[in-house]
Amino acid sequence: MALEHAILVSLLEQPGSGYELARRFDRSIGRFWTATHQQIYRVLRRMEADGWISAEEVAQDGRPDKKVYSAAAPGRAALAGWLREPVEPETVRHELAVKIRAAAFDDPAALISEVERHRESHAALLARYLHGEQRDFPDPGTLDPRQQLQHVVLRGGIEYERMTLAWLDDVLATLHRLAR
Amino acid sequence: MALEHAILVSLLEQPGSGYELARRFDRSIGRFWTATHQQIYRVLRRMEADGWISAEEVAQDGRPDKKVYSAAAPGRAALAGWLREPVEPETVRHELAVKIRAAAFDDPAALISEVERHRESHAALLARYLHGEQRDFPDPGTLDPRQQLQHVVLRGGIEYERMTLAWLDDVLATLHRLAR
DNA sequence: CTTGCCTATGCAACTCGTTGCATAGCAGGA
DNA sequence: TCCTGCTATGCAACGAGTTGCATAGGCAAG
Numbered sequence: 441m442a443l444e445h446a447i448l449v450s451l452l453e454q455p456g457s458g459y460e461l462a463r464r465f466d467r468s469i470g471r472f473w474t475a476t477h478q479q480i481y482r483v484l485r486r487m488e489a490d491g492w493i494s495a496e497e498v499a500q501d502g503r504p505d506k507k508v509y510s511a512a513a514p515g516r517a518a519l520a521g522w523l524r525e526p527v528e529p530e531t532v533r534h535e536l537a538v539k540i541r542a543a544a545f546d547d548p549a550a551l552i553s554e555v556e557r558h559r560e561s562h563a564a565l566l567a568r569y570l571h572g573e574q575r576d577f578p579d580p581g582t583l584d585p586r587q588q589l590q591h592v593v594l595r596g597g598i599e600y601e602r603m604t605l606a607w608l609d610d611v612l613a614t615l616h617r618l619a620r
Numbered sequence: 621m622a623l624e625h626a627i628l629v630s631l632l633e634q635p636g637s638g639y640e641l642a643r644r645f646d647r648s649i650g651r652f653w654t655a656t657h658q659q660i661y662r663v664l665r666r667m668e669a670d671g672w673i674s675a676e677e678v679a680q681d682g683r684p685d686k687k688v689y690s691a692a693a694p695g696r697a698a699l700a701g702w703l704r705e706p707v708e709p710e711t712v713r714h715e716l717a718v719k720i721r722a723a724a725f726d727d728p729a730a731l732i733s734e735v736e737r738h739r740e741s742h743a744a745l746l747a748r749y750l751h752g753e754q755r756d757f758p759d760p761g762t763l764d765p766r767q768q769l770q771h772v773v774l775r776g777g778i779e780y781e782r783m784t785l786a787w788l789d790d791v792l793a794t795l796h797r798l799a800r
Numbered sequence: 801c802t803t804g805c806c807t808a809t810g811c812a813a814c815t816c817g818t819t820g821c822a823t824a825g826c827a828g829g830a
Numbered sequence: 831t832c833c834t835g836c837t838a839t840g841c842a843a844c845g846a847g848t849t850g851c852a853t854a855g856g857c858a859a860g
Contacts, residue, residue: 442713442715442718445718445719445722446718448722449718449721449722449725452722452724452725453721453724471712472712472713472714472717472718473712473713473714473715473717473718474711474712474713516725516726519722519725519726520725520726520730522719522722523719523722523723523726523730523731523734524730526734526737527715527716527719527734527737527738528715529741530713530714530715530716531654531713532651532652532653532654533622533652533653533654533710533711534652534653534710535622535653535707535708535710536707536710537652537653537773537776538622538625538626538629538652538653539625539702539703539707540769540772540773541629541633541769541770541773542625542628542629542632542699542702542703543703543769544632544633544765544766544769544770545629545632545696545699545700546696546699546700546703548765548769550700550703550704551703554703554706554707557706557707558707561709585724585728585798586724588794588797588798589720589721589723589724589728589794589798590721590724592720592790592791592794593717593720593721595787595790596717596787596790596791599783599786599787600783600787602783603779603780603782603783606779607775607776607779607780610772610775610776611772611776614768614769614772617768618765618768618769
């Protein structure tokens with residue numbers, strides 16, 4: 441399980457409450473690791489019990505109190521240990537690929553609008569990534585190690601979206617050919 | 621949930637037993653949808669109860685009997701309905717990306733061998749895909765619709781592996797730079 | 801002033817997915 | 831001969847992940 445580790449990384453980059461973490465998972469981190477607020481709260485409680493993170497109650501005015509978590513030494517140690525473990529192969533779940541093969545037993549044209557929706561959302565995401573790259577890494581020559589690592593992960597996202605767009609165009613061309 | 625649909629597609633392409641399906645999921649289909657034999661048997665029983673598939677006992681000599689399943693009309697209808705539903709956004713779980721960001725809080729060099737292992741397995745997979753493409757689609761001009769759709773999914777896998785290899789090289793270059 | 805949304809946390813119930821184990825006959829190699 | 835491994839299915843238990851709902855104050859728009 442790596443949700444704990446993803447949370448640790450996020451807390452090391454910046455301490456925060458469960459709610460804030462949930463929003464980070466919706467945004468940046470969520471592009472390579474998703475989690476709902478339920479999962480996050482549950483795991484935070486477990487990690488606090490295990491001493492991986494420490495919490496501080498913060499009163500806010502006009503809002504409910506929040507518990508701000510930070511990574512503690514045992515958490516850092518656990519993360520370092522995990523880094524050295526061999527990784528499990530990523531389990532891919534590509535629903536669209538299943539649908540494309542399913543289209544052979546139905547009307548391929550029925551998939552076209554679906555694929556176009558995907559294409560649009562990937563194009564929007566690519567634009568967001570490129571914008572974020574311009575904003576956060578305008579001068580790639582002067583980055584500290586943490587930023588260099590964040591940047592290389594972002595480049596992965598960018599290349600993934602570019603490749604996906606090209607592939608979806610290929611898929612659309614195939615579907616249009618079959619629809620004729 | 622799409623495991624049911626992935627199984628339906630597989631059974632439409634070729635009827636088979638739970639065990640055979642499990643092996644298909646280990647091989648071709650498993651690259652975009654994974655499942656263990658336990659999941660498969662459980663879902664098969666449910667789908668049979670729902671009338672989506674029908675089973676036939678087949679005696680074999682020298683081996684245990686097997687139940688060969690085929691997709692039934694209600695299953696095909698369910699698949700067609702699913703095809704027309706808007707897709708849920710794919711939930712990505714990219715453990716290596718988490719590790720790369722985690723490396724900022726530990727020794728980046730500790731990740732190098734891990735990334736190299738990944739690189740090798742992606743290179744091997746790409747080789748397998750390319751070999752499969754040569755074998756199954758030697759003449760792309762003369763394919764029936766089903767093969768065209770299988771081929772476009774395979775092309776997606778090939779492009780994904782190529783992009784991933786290039787990105788992992790980028791990651792390795794970054795890690796080596798930081799290790800100095 | 802009411803409706804709906806945002807912050808912030810949580811319970812309960814459920815489904816999905818994994819792991820370990822069991823059975824049971826047959827084939828092949830050390 | 832014993833051990834390993836393959837075919838074929840399944841139970842039991844657990845852990846991961848989702849969904850629906852609840853609370854509770856504040857803010858902004860209609």
